[in-house]
Every structure is written in structure tokens, then in C-alpha cells.
Amino acid sequence: MTATPYLRLDAGILDANIAATAARAERLGVALRPHAKTHKCPQIAERQQAAGAVGLTVATIGEAEVFAAAGFADLFIAYPLWVDAGAADRLRALAAGGASVAVGCDSIEAGRNLVGLPVQVMVELDSGHHRSGVLPADAGVLGGELSGLGLAVRGAFTFPGHSYSPGGREQAALDEADALARAATAMAAAGVPVCVLSGGSTPSLQYADARVDELRPGVYVFGDAQQVELGTIGFEQVALTVGSTVVSHAGGRVICDAGSKALGADRAPWATGYGRVLGEPDARIVALSEHHATIEWPGRLPALGSVILVVPNHVCNAVNLGDEYVLTTGGHWPVAARGRNH
Amino acid sequence: MTATPYLRLDAGILDANIAATAARAERLGVALRPHAKTHKCPQIAERQQAAGAVGLTVATIGEAEVFAAAGFADLFIAYPLWVDAGAADRLRALAAGGASVAVGCDSIEAGRNLVGLPVQVMVELDSGHHRSGVLPADAGVLGGELSGLGLAVRGAFTFPGHSYSPGGREQAALDEADALARAATAMAAAGVPVCVLSGGSTPSLQYADARVDELRPGVYVFGDAQQVELGTIGFEQVALTVGSTVVSHAGGRVICDAGSKALGADRAPWATGYGRVLGEPDARIVALSEHHATIEWPGRLPALGSVILVVPNHVCNAVNLGDEYVLTTGGHWPVAARGRNH
Numbered sequence A, B: 001m002t003a004t005p006y007l008r009l010d011a012g013i014l015d016a017n018i019a020a021t022a023a024r025a026e027r028l029g030v031a032l033r034p035h036a037k038t039h040k041c042p043q044i045a046e047r048q049q050a051a052g053a054v055g056l057t058v059a060t061i062g063e064a065e066v067f068a069a070a071g072f073a074d075l076f077i078a079y080p081l082w083v084d085a086g087a088a089d090r091l092r093a094l095a096a097g098g099a100s101v102a103v104g105c106d107s108i109e110a111g112r113n114l115v116g117l118p119v120q121v122m123v124e125l126d127s128g129h130h131r132s133g134v135l136p137a138d139a140g141v142l143g144g145e146l147s148g149l150g151l152a153v154r155g156a157f158t159f160p161g162h163s164y165s166p167g168g169r170e171q172a173a174l175d176e177a178d179a180l181a182r183a184a185t186a187m188a189a190a191g192v193p194v195c196v197l198s199g200g201s202t203p204s205l206q207y208a209d210a211r212v213d214e215l216r217p218g219v220y221v222f223g224d225a226q227q228v229e230l231g232t233i234g235f236e237q238v239a240l241t242v243g244s245t246v247v248s249h250a251g252g253r254v255i256c257d258a259g260s261k262a263l264g265a266d267r268a269p270w271a272t273g274y275g276r277v278l279g280e281p282d283a284r285i286v287a288l289s290e291h292h293a294t295i296e297w298p299g300r301l302p303a304l305g306s307v308i309l310v311v312p313n314h315v316c317n318a319v320n321l322g323d324e325y326v327l328t329t330g331g332h333w334p335v336a337a338r339g340r341n342h
Helices: A011-028 A042-050 A061-069 A085-096 A108-112 A136-148 A169-189 A225-230 A315-319 B011-028 B042-050 B061-069 B085-096 B108-112 B136-148 B169-189 B225-230 B315-319
Strands: A006-009 A056-058 A074-080 A100-105 A120-125 A152-158 A196-199 A240-248 A254-256 A275-277 A284-288 A293-296 A307-312 A324-327 A332-334 B006-009 B056-058 B074-080 B100-105 B120-125 B152-158 B196-199 B240-248 B254-256 B275-277 B284-288 B293-296 B307-312 B324-327 B332-334
Touching: A011 A042, A042 A056, A042 A061, A056 A061, A061 A074, A061 A085, A074 A120, A074 B240, A085 A100, A108 A136, A120 A136, A120 A169, A136 A152, A136 A169, A152 A169, A169 A196, A225 A275, A225 A307, A240 A315, A240 B074, A254 A307, A275 A284, A307 A315, B011 B042, B042 B056, B042 B061, B056 B061, B061 B074, B061 B085, B074 B120, B085 B100, B108 B136, B120 B136, B120 B169, B136 B152, B136 B169, B152 B169, B169 B196, B225 B275, B225 B307, B240 B315, B254 B307, B275 B284, B307 B315
Parallel strands: A006 A324, A056 A074, A074 A100, A100 A120, A120 A152, A152 A196, B006 B324, B056 B074, B074 B100, B100 B120, B120 B152, B152 B196
Antiparallel strands: A006 A240, A240 A254, A240 A307, A254 A293, A275 A307, A284 A293, A324 A332, B006 B240, B240 B254, B240 B307, B254 B293, B275 B307, B284 B293, B324 B332
């Protein structure tokens, strides 16, 4: 019996999710470069590659190192890296090992750190999420400056993170395609040819626009409670749950051992709770401590000692809390890049 | 240069925090059994022991295993464990290795699993947090039943978690002491002598009542943004921060690389943001992604590439995301029980 809480992976659903998104990308004529920060697992990246992914996206140099060591040679660090001397050495080592690496950039100051390094550069755009990135109209100036430093500017990318809101998915996909198209025009006018326009998030995937060259969704492999509540997927597409034991019926509720150290503490303002329960769509996780979830449960409570399957709100953070996946078919896969967040 | 984000520990402040709480407990005449889930680090537990701690509190069997292996022999797993065959083997192994282990229990069903195991039992009470635990008035019945199974009932414990609310700390301390006292009366009437009444949380510490025999605070060693915002401590008592690089000034704000995979995603309804910034009390973390914090910063922004010190909202979850502490005086300590959450 596996000690709870643990990461429970249904590889059949995983494979179906990978195949469905690969087919969607193919129909659109858009390349897939899945974000590996979600799974941090070479075994899953292999399946994405086998389904046609052109390369991987990662968030950190540490993740790039893990996937490069596992044989993945085409990596995009979709992050506006500030490359100091230590980071420069690590990027050189990746290239020396045979990896082709692109990095994000949203300022000339950060670009100066990249001069002389064996990396390609992608200009980051803000397409409406208002995190990092320049406005599309400014992509020409930045692209020109970076190119003027001798950097190999490959294109532009954006993360339409405002797709994570109820009813906001379609507009975010449109904003993304518009921003990328406008940036391409601005960059071309500045004499910077654009090879690739890269976008994508799991919620906006369904509305993706063929003006984009490649998509970088991450969560689609597993699904999570946020995707269910946004309407991106149904529960039957959730491949990853946290197996958790019912430890108490105090107060007439279910207390189980999947707390924030197993699920993560994510809770968007529009979420109905701290996660969901597979097979009990009306159950609500009303409170979360480090080692307890408090669940209001309709009808008869599951017996003390029962194992229930909790769907994390945000699967990327739940996975980063575990060391291995327990496969429903038997066996384990490592969360190889767990904690490689720098 | 340490790659960011990383756990930065000021051992001078740590030692001062440990000494101050030890002195407070001594003045009250209450024993300290600090909760090691906060730090997960034998080097810090040694300092707590040297300052007079009577033993350690842990949340899981996995944490107990790590601290027992490091030589800590008196352990209380302050959790209503559901002990299946695998957990029973692990508890037997702990005892065989010389550890004295107590476990929490809030039902006769869970108690039956403990029969024949080398553990003491603590009845869990709900003192107002409304998570696990029985009501104080029911502690006599449960204590009597557990005792009737032949279990060694040592006392009662509670976590006054409702101390985590603005203005709620003093009342929570009072509720805790009242609940423990009423449970002791009920248990004595049921013929179950009570050796120890155990309570404690960091926010309620200041108001702790001498009717309690031992306290189990965890966060006090490091402090965090929640404690600052609750008024428990000042910024000068924060020993643990996350060192983070400013990577972007997009939108006139500071974007740094400490996201939810470094800080944790905790945000209580009363919190002013997703953490605080040391030395910039008016800065507010208004959004958090996995690898980005978006900070509204008053006045002149710190330069791109600067390292800023972010104070996590909930330090226990931030620590569980890291593998080591980087000491300001040089050197590293391991987060030895990182991920041992089962």
C-alpha cells in the first residue's frame, strides 16, 4: 500500500491527453513545444516528443539541465533570464553538451548579459497578462537593439496568462495572436526577421489561432481542478490526482491528509475551493492546512481510512512537491526536475 | 554567487528567536516541544534542544524517521494518524531504533489501529479551529475507550489555528487553555489520568496560559509575512527570506524570480499580498506565478539584476520547496525532511 499523500498518475489518460493536443496542433498547422515545468519528467517528455513535439519549453536553467541530460536537445527557457556569471557558465555547459538553447528577454539590460553566449534569443511580449514582456509595439525597438548587440534573435513569445479566468479563454487566444502578429510586423520593420512566433497556455489552446507558429501548453498533459472549473476539460481528462487517506470525520466533514504540502496552496479568486475530489463533484475543499484538507461532503462520508483522489487546483505546483509519480498500472516515474527552480 | 531563488537564513536572528521563546516558556513554567515541520532541519532542532526543548513535534511518520535518525529520541506526531499495516511497521521500526513516539488520535476507529504498537496516544481536541479533533466534553468518552483498548493515553493536545486571524490571537490562546482544562476534567472523570496538556501556535504564544503543560510552536524560529501582518513579530525578527533576482521592470513594476515554486502560494484572506519584501515595507506582491512575483514598488525600482529578500507568507511551505538553507555567515544546512510529508 502506498503511503499517502502521493502523486497518482493514470498513464492511459496522460497518453490520450498528449495525443489529443498533438492532433489539435496538427490540424491547426502549429508546432507544439510543451512546457515541461508541469511534469518535470523525462518519461513524459519522451511521450510528447513521440507525438510530434518539436522541442521542450522549460522555465529555468535547472530544468534545462535535467532535460538536456536526459537527451532532449532543443530547449527554450521561456523566461526573461538575468544571466550572471554563474548562469552564463551553465548556459555554456548546456551548449557544450550539445543542447540548442533559446532564452527569453524583455530588456536591453538583460540582453547585454547574453552577448557571446551560445544561445538564441526570443523577445518576450505582454499580450494582456501584464507580467513580464514588452508591448508588441515596442518589440521592434528591442529586437533591433538586441540584434545590434550581435545576438541571434529568433522571434517573439508570449504567455497569455489572462486565459486563466472564467470566460476569458477565447479573448486571451485572440490577444495572443494579435500581439505576436503586431510584434512580427514591428520587428520586420526594424530589420529583424522573425523565425518563430510562440504562444500558448492550456486554457487558450482550444481557441488557438493559426497566426501563431508554435504553442507551449503545459498543464494539458494532466489537467487539474482549475482547468475543470474554467471549462477547458472534464474530470474524465484528469490524469494526475493526489491519493489521500480520510483521517477524521470531525465536525461531520471529511479531513484527509492531502494538505498544502501535497496539493500546493493555489486558490484563484474564482476557484470553488482548494481542489476537487474525483468522483464527488459536489464535494468542496473549504480549508487547507499543511497536512489536512477539510472537505464538505454531500451525503454519506467515506469511511475513515478510505483513500480518496484529490484533484489539485494547479497541478504544476502539486507535482513540484512530490518526488515520484505512482502509476496506476504499477511502477514509478521520477519527478526528475523537482525543485530545480533556479 | 548563489543562484536565485534560494532560502537565505540569518542564524543570528534564528538563535535570538529560539532564545526568546525558550525564555518565555520558562517564565510561564511551560515546556517547549517545537514543531519541526517548519524547519525540517536537524541543525535547527539541535539549537532548540540546547535551549531546553523537551522533545520535538512532527507532522508525519516521514519527519519522525528523519529526526529519529538524527538522534532525536522524544517525538510527538501531532496528527490524527490513520495507521495501516505499512505505517504500523514504520512506527515499530522507530521504537526499535530507540525513539519514544506519541501519536494523535481523534476517533476510536483510528485508535483500534494502534493496539499493540509501541506508541503513546494523545487525544486531539478541537479548541476552535474546527479541523480535526473532538470537542473537549467528548474527550472523556474517547479517552476512556482508547484506554479500554489497552492504549497508553498520555494526555490531550490541540492546535489553536484560529489564532491565525487579525485580532484573534489572545482569544485563541484562551480557547486553547479552556479546551485543554475541560478535557482534562472529562478524562479524569472517565478514569484516564492526564500527564500532559499540549497546545501552542506561534500567533497565540504571546498569550499562552500556564494551565497548558507544553507548547508546540513552529514558525517562531523563522518568522514570516503572516506573523508580521498578524502583529506577532516585527520584520527585524524575520530570520528566513528568499533571495530573488529582479528580472524585469515591465509595466513599471518589479518582477522577480521568486514565484510560487519558491515561496508557496499561501495567501490568507487578510494578507496584503503574496509575501513581503525585507527593507521595503510598502512594497506589495500583487501577483504570483510559478517563477515570477509581480511587485508594486513605491519610489525608485531596484536595478535589474539586483537581489531582493522576499519574506514568504507562510514559511513552512516555502522551506518545504527548498533543498538547503544558505547561511548568511557562509555554509549550508540541509532541509533534511523536505518532502517527507507522508
